[in-house]
Each structure stands twice: as C-alpha cells, then as structure tokens.
Amino acid sequence: MTPYVSVAIYLGVATVASLAFCILPGLLAQPRPNATKEEAYECGVEPTSVVGGRFPVRFYLIAMLFVIFDVEAASFYPWAVQMHALRAFGLGEMVTFVVTLGIGYAFVWKKGGLQWR
Amino acid sequence: MLFWFLAVALIASAVAVVTAAKPVYSVIALLAHFVTLAVVYVSLSAEFLAVTQILVYSGAILILFLFVIALLSSGVDSFEVGPDRLPKLPMPALFALVITLVAIVFSAAHAFAHVLPVITPTSQLAVGSAAAFGSVATFGAMLFTSQLLPFEITALILMVAVIGVVVLAGDHATLTPPDHERLRAIRRREREAILREGEAS
Numbered sequence: 001m002t003p004y005v006s007v008a009i010y011l012g013v014a015t016v017a018s019l020a021f022c023i024l025p026g027l028l029a030q031p032r033p034n035a036t037k038e039e040a041y042e043c044g045v046e047p048t049s050v051v052g053g054r055f056p057v058r059f060y061l062i063a064m065l066f067v068i069f070d071v072e073a074a075s076f077y078p079w080a081v082q083m084h085a086l087r088a089f090g091l092g093e094m095v096t097f098v099v100t101l102g103i104g105y106a107f108v109w110k111k112g113g114l115q116w117r
Numbered sequence: 118m119l120f121w122f123l124a125v126a127l128i129a130s131a132v133a134v135v136t137a138a139k140p141v142y143s144v145i146a147l148l149a150h151f152v153t154l155a156v157v158y159v160s161l162s163a164e165f166l167a168v169t170q171i172l173v174y175s176g177a178i179l180i181l182f183l184f185v186i187a188l189l190s191s192g193v194d195s196f197e198v199g200p201d202r203l204p205k206l207p208m209p210a211l212f213a214l215v216i217t218l219v220a221i222v223f224s225a226a227h228a229f230a231h232v233l234p235v236i237t238p239t240s241q242l243a244v245g246s247a248a249a250f251g252s253v254a255t256f257g258a259m260l261f262t263s264q265l266l267p268f269e270i271t272a273l274i275l276m277v278a279v280i281g282v283v284v285l286a287g288d289h290a291t292l293t294p295p296d297h298e299r300l301r302a303i304r305r306r307e308r309e310a311i312l313r314e315g316e317a318s
Binding site: 058059060061066068070071075077078085086089096097100101104105108111 | 152159165168169172173176177178181184188253254256257258260261262265268269271272273275276277278279280282283286311312314315
C-alpha cells in the first residue's frame with residue numbers, strides 16, 4: 001500500500017482545499033445584496049429570458065465522442081508501460097487498434113460531426 | 118478492516134446519490150462513490166482498473182453529467198417527487214434482488230473456484246510495485262499477449278459506437294438546400310418567440 005499513501009495525502013489535501021474554497025467565503029463575506037448584484041451579468045445586457053433553454057443535440061454527439069476517445073486513451077497506458085518489452089509486436093497491435101478507431105474517426109470527420117454549426 | 122470502512126462509505130454515498138434534493142449534490146455524491154470504488158479496486162490489487170475508474174468514470178462521465186445538469190435545468194430547483202407509480206414494488210423487488218444475489222454468488226463461486234487460490238497468495242508483493250499481481254505492467258503484458266483478441270475486438274466495438282453516435286445524433290451534414298431554408302425559418306421563429314417572451318416579462 002505504501003505508494004498509495006502519497007496519493008491518499010494528495011486526495012485529502014485536495015478535498016480539504018476545495019471544501020475550504022466553498023465554505024470560507026460564506027463565513028467571511030458580509031453579503032449586502034441588491035437587485036443589480038443578483039443579475040447573471042452584473043454589468044451587461046439585461047437577460048430577456050431564462051438562461052436554461054433548448055440546446056442542440058450536437059452537444060450529446062461531442063459528449064459521446066469525448067467518452068469513447070477517453071476510453072481509447074485509457075487503453076494506451078498499459079501499452080506505454082510495456083512498450084519496450086513488447087517491441088514491434090506491441091507497436092503493431094496498437095497500430096491496429098488505432099487504425100480501427102481511426103476508421104470511425106474518419107467517418108465522423110467526413111460526416112461533419114466535429115463541426116459546430 | 119479497510120473493506121468495512123469502504124463498504125459503509127460506498128453504501129452511504131450511493132444512498133446520497135438517490136436521495137439528494139439537488140442534482141448537483143447527487144453528482145458530488147456519485148463522485149465520492151466512484152473514488153471510494155477506486156480505493157476498493159486498489160485494495161483488491163486491481164491497479165489499472167482503479168486508474169481507469171478515476172480517469173473514465175470520475176474524469177469523463179461525471180463531467181458529462183455535470184454538463185447535462187448545467188444545460189438542462191438551472192441546477193437550483195429541487196426535484197419534484199411525483200406520485201408513487203409502483204406502490205407494490207418493494208416486496209417483489211427485494212425477492213428478486215435476493216434471488217439474483219444468490220445466483221451471482223453461486224455462479225461466481227463455481228466459475229472462480231480454481232482461480233481464487235491462485236490469486237490470494239500473490240499479495241506478498243506490495244501493491245504498486247511493478248511486478249505485483251494486477252499492476253499496470255502485468256496487466257499490460259497479459260492484455261497484449263494472451264488477451265490480444267478481446268483487446269482488438271474492443272477497438273471494433275468502440276468504432277461501432279463512434280459510427281452509431283454519428284448516425285443517431287449527428288446527421289445534419291445531409292441537409293439539402295430546402296431543409297436549410299426551413300431550418301432558417303425555424304430559427305427566425307425561435308428568435309421572435311424569445312423576443313416576445315422578453316417583452317411579455
């Protein structure tokens with residue numbers, strides 16, 4: 001477990017710090033709200049409607065592609081660790097893997113899935 | 118000892134996910150759940166799985182949840198609990214749950230009976246050292262030699278997912294000119310509706 005002690009310390013410090021950022025302003029600040037301060041943009045155009053409206057389904061397309069390529073990136077880690085031991089064989093495997101996903105990527109690109117219009 | 122602490126934390130965070138009043142709190146509870154689950158994986162010597170858990174689940178999927186919450190609702194309004202549509206569910210659900218759990222435990226015990234004795238003694242090496250069971254190095258060596266076919270099939274499945282997403286959601290590239298005209302008309306009407314809403318309020 002020893003290597004993970006530092007990870008645990010890091011996690012603990014991160015948790016405490018982010019909690020402090022959330023809690024301390026509420027304790028230290030002296031809120032004096034007025035109508036102008038409550039607006040979404042304190043010094044901009046007055047909002048004409050509620051912010052949460054309809055948004056294009058394209059967002060979900062980008063989101064799904066993000067998750068899929070994140071999984072792809074995760075599968076690079078074991079190869080990176082074993083790269084020297086596996087030599088050209090491992091390289092060939094990874095090339096096959098990337099080319100297979102590259103076909104999907106090319107399809108998305110061709111279809112205009114990566115363009116935000 | 119560690120396991121029981123983690124088990125309580127896991128159940129508590131899971132309950133918090135489904136009982137939280139605001140969706141953002143649900144996501145934060147889910148984050149705590151995922152991180153605790155990663156610790157469980159580390160304690161089971163599944164090092165790579167723990168890293169993937171943090172990277173993919175906490176890093177990607179939870180961020181998507183946050184985006185969806187941010188875009189769909191204001192994130193401030195509480196959920197309204199509707200009428201109970203399944204009032205007679207708890208007892209049959211409990212019954213089904215017990216049967217499923219028993220089936221899983223029995224089949225797992227049967228399937229892994231020959232594997233378990235192999236796994237247990239390997240914990241002599243410290244978790245985190247390169248040669249230990251379940252480390253990224255041994256996992257990689259297995260993945261790229263004896264488990265090569267499943268790995269490459271994963272690439273195929275991911276490619277099918279990529280293409281499926283585009284086919285289902287992103288097929289705007291095939292819009293013909295009349296469609297463009299119609300789209301512009303719809304956009305114009307939307308803008309006018311927004312303006313009218315602004316004048317009314």
